[in-house]
Amino acid sequence: MRFRDWATRVILISLVFLALSVALLIGEANKLKTNTTTSEPAAIAWSPYPQAKLQSDQIIQEKSQNLLKSPKNNGQSRFRYHTTEAFSKYKPRYLVAAVHPSNYGERYIQDANGVPLNNQPIIVIHETSNSASSAVNFFQTPHEDENMQASYHAIITLDGSVIYLVPPQYRAFGAGNSVFEGLDGAETVETNANLPPSVNNFAYHVSLETPPDGRGNNFLKSHSGYTEAQYHSLAWLIAQSQVPGDRITTHKAVDRSGERVDPLSFDFDKFRGLLDTYRQVNPVYSALPQ
Known part of the structure; x- marks a missing residue:
C-alpha cells in the first residue's frame, strides 16, 4: 500500500x-x-412566609417531603407544619395588586451598623382603617417621603378575598417604631439611621379590611368586628407559613409609637382555632431530634 x-x-x-x-x-x-x-x-428554597400564590395541599406536602429526604438541607428541612384537607377544600378568591417600589424594599442581612441579622420570621396582623381599595391605592402611589411609605404583604377583604401585594421575600413597610416581645426577648432591627427601629425586616404583614362602622374615626375602641370569611381566609393564608403560633402577633402589640391599636375587636381564639383546622404539626418534624 x-x-x-x-x-x-x-x-x-x-x-x-x-x-x-x-x-x-x-x-x-x-x-x-x-x-x-x-x-x-x-x-427552590421553601419560604417560611405565606406564598404569594394559591398552593394545593399536595404541592406543599410533596415539597416538604422532598426536602425532608434531602441530606443537603439538614435543619432547614425540618418543617413544623403541613396543611390539612380542610385547607385544600377552602378556595378563597384572590387577586394580585402591584405596589409601587417606593413603598417596599429588600430584606437586609445586616443592620445599619453592619451586624448580621438572624431573626426568625413573625406575622403581624393589622387592619386597614379604611376600605381595602383605599389602602391599595395608597400603596400604589409613589412616596418619596420615607415617613409616608407604607405597605402590607396581603389584605383580606370583607368578602374573604385575598389581595397579594408585596411578595413575601421583600420587606413591606407595615410597622414603624416597633418591637416584638417573644420567647427570645425583645426583637427589632434598625435598617435606617434616620428612622426608628422596626420589625419590618423579619415580619410578614397581613391586614384585615376594616368594617364600614370602623372607618373614619381614629379614636374608636371597638367596632362590629370581622366577617367569617375574613377569619377563614386569614387562617388559610397563614396556614401556608412555617411561622409558629407564638410568633403571630398584632400591630398593637408590636407598636412603640403609642398610636396603633389595630386590629380592633379581633378574636384571637377564633383565629387560632381556624388556624389549627388548616394546618397541623408535621409528625415527621415531631419525631426528629430538636
Whole structure:
C-alpha cells in the first residue's frame, strides 16, 4: 500500500472518530441541560412566609417531603407544619395588586451598623382603617417621603378575598417604631439611621379590611368586628407559613409609637382555632431530634 493511500485512510478514520466524539458530547450536553431544567423546582428554597400564590395541599406536602429526604438541607428541612384537607377544600378568591417600589424594599442581612441579622420570621396582623381599595391605592402611589411609605404583604377583604401585594421575600413597610416581645426577648432591627427601629425586616404583614362602622374615626375602641370569611381566609393564608403560633402577633402589640391599636375587636381564639383546622404539626418534624 502506498504511503499516500495509507495516510488518506488514517485521516478518514480519524474524521469518523472525531464526528462520533462530537455527537457524543452534544448528546451529553443535551442530557445535562434536560437534567438541570427538571431539577430546578426541587432546588427552590421553601419560604417560611405565606406564598404569594394559591398552593394545593399536595404541592406543599410533596415539597416538604422532598426536602425532608434531602441530606443537603439538614435543619432547614425540618418543617413544623403541613396543611390539612380542610385547607385544600377552602378556595378563597384572590387577586394580585402591584405596589409601587417606593413603598417596599429588600430584606437586609445586616443592620445599619453592619451586624448580621438572624431573626426568625413573625406575622403581624393589622387592619386597614379604611376600605381595602383605599389602602391599595395608597400603596400604589409613589412616596418619596420615607415617613409616608407604607405597605402590607396581603389584605383580606370583607368578602374573604385575598389581595397579594408585596411578595413575601421583600420587606413591606407595615410597622414603624416597633418591637416584638417573644420567647427570645425583645426583637427589632434598625435598617435606617434616620428612622426608628422596626420589625419590618423579619415580619410578614397581613391586614384585615376594616368594617364600614370602623372607618373614619381614629379614636374608636371597638367596632362590629370581622366577617367569617375574613377569619377563614386569614387562617388559610397563614396556614401556608412555617411561622409558629407564638410568633403571630398584632400591630398593637408590636407598636412603640403609642398610636396603633389595630386590629380592633379581633378574636384571637377564633383565629387560632381556624388556624389549627388548616394546618397541623408535621409528625415527621415531631419525631426528629430538636
